[in-house]
Amino acid sequence: MSAPISDTPGNADRARASLEALRAEIAKAVVGQDPAVTGLVVALLCRGHVLLEGVPGVAKTLLVRALASALELDTKRVQFTPDLMPSDVTGSLVYDARTAEFSFQPGPVFTNLLLADEINRTPPKTQSSLLEAMEERQVTVDGTPRALPDPFLVAATQNPVEYEGTYPLPEAQLDRFLLKLNVPLPSRQDEIAVLNRHAEGFNPRDLTAAGLRPVAGPDDLEAARTAVAKTAVSPEITGYVVDICRATRESPSLTLGVSPRGATALLSTARAWAWLTGRDYVTPDDVKALALPTLRHRVQLRPEAEMEGVTADSVITAILANAPVPR
Numbered sequence: 001m002s003a004p005i006s007d008t009p010g011n012a013d014r015a016r017a018s019l020e021a022l023r024a025e026i027a028k029a030v031v032g033q034d035p036a037v038t039g040l041v042v043a044l045l046c047r048g049h050v051l052l053e054g055v056p057g058v059a060k061t062l063l064v065r066a067l068a069s070a071l072e073l074d075t076k077r078v079q080f081t082p083d084l085m086p087s088d089v090t091g092s093l094v095y096d097a098r099t100a101e102f103s104f105q106p107g108p109v110f111t112n113l114l115l116a117d118e119i120n121r122t123p124p125k126t127q128s129s130l131l132e133a134m135e136e137r138q139v140t141v142d143g144t145p146r147a148l149p150d151p152f153l154v155a156a157t158q159n160p161v162e163y164e165g166t167y168p169l170p171e172a173q174l175d176r177f178l179l180k181l182n183v184p185l186p187s188r189q190d191e192i193a194v195l196n197r198h199a200e201g202f203n204p205r206d207l208t209a210a211g212l213r214p215v216a217g218p219d220d221l222e223a224a225r226t227a228v229a230k231t232a233v234s235p236e237i238t239g240y241v242v243d244i245c246r247a248t249r250e251s252p253s254l255t256l257g258v259s260p261r262g263a264t265a266l267l268s269t270a271r272a273w274a275w276l277t278g279r280d281y282v283t284p285d286d287v288k289a290l291a292l293p294t295l296r297h298r299v300q301l302r303p304e305a306e307m308e309g310v311t312a313d314s315v316i317t318a319i320l321a322n323a324p325v326p327r
Helices: 009-026 034-045 060-071 086-090 129-136 188-199 218-229 235-250 260-276 284-295 303-307 312-322
Strands: 050-053 075-079 091-096 101-106 113-117 138-141 144-147 153-158 179-182 254-256
Touching: 009 034, 009 060, 009 218, 009 260, 034 050, 034 060, 034 153, 034 179, 034 218, 034 260, 034 284, 050 060, 060 075, 060 113, 060 153, 086 091, 086 129, 086 138, 091 138, 101 144, 129 138, 129 153, 179 284, 218 260, 235 260, 235 284, 235 312, 260 284, 284 312
Parallel strands: 050 153, 050 179, 075 113, 113 153
Antiparallel strands: 091 101, 138 144
């Protein structure tokens, strides 16, 4: 009996090569931001969601649109505002006068990549409309559950410097995001490259004209997910992940440590990263590489630590430095 197409080693290797080609393809539209691109790919492999944090104008929206184009996936964008209603995201029942019946009108959540722009600008009621979609990959309207497409990823953005008129995401919802990726300001050289592209006529609203083309598709993604699921994890690595997460619960700088869900997330992202880098087993370095983006939004600082300039990243970095590394 022959193996399924997605299970064959050749297909897994082709899928890895295709996903690696994403960086070069997205670079046609977005200068730099390699860590964010990698994080989005890891999230797709793990069937997770991503919170992108950065000041306005650092190409967060362009990054998601470029990823969707390079992966040949459908994408929709929702601008979250104070007056946005849950039905504006999930969809609603609409009365059809011709048939005298109600029919379901799907909302923008019915897509592969949903860009939830400035998610912290909308009230908790609307923020929570994404919870079922993110966790169950379905939405329930009028008691009827409706499945979302596969793959499905929510890429939510928020501005870290603006607090007026915002509604911070509660811990329970933050925990639903697999990764929190910081999108920094570009280096001087990268910013010069951005300006040169615009001077040459680059239009961020026309990615086809920029030469962006699909280099991978849903089949590659499915083959990659199958291969990631087979990436070996030793008992020592499992113990290492648990030790790191338990250390956050004992840190004097934190009021909230990483939950078991966070430990599971770290193991998943480390496996995806190991496979992307060409290995079929996880090393401690894979865990370290994904610890910050996987855990930084799952911990809560004590007020006194925050006043002293301590950050979630610095606490996790110190824990990684002190946790015994398996050999």
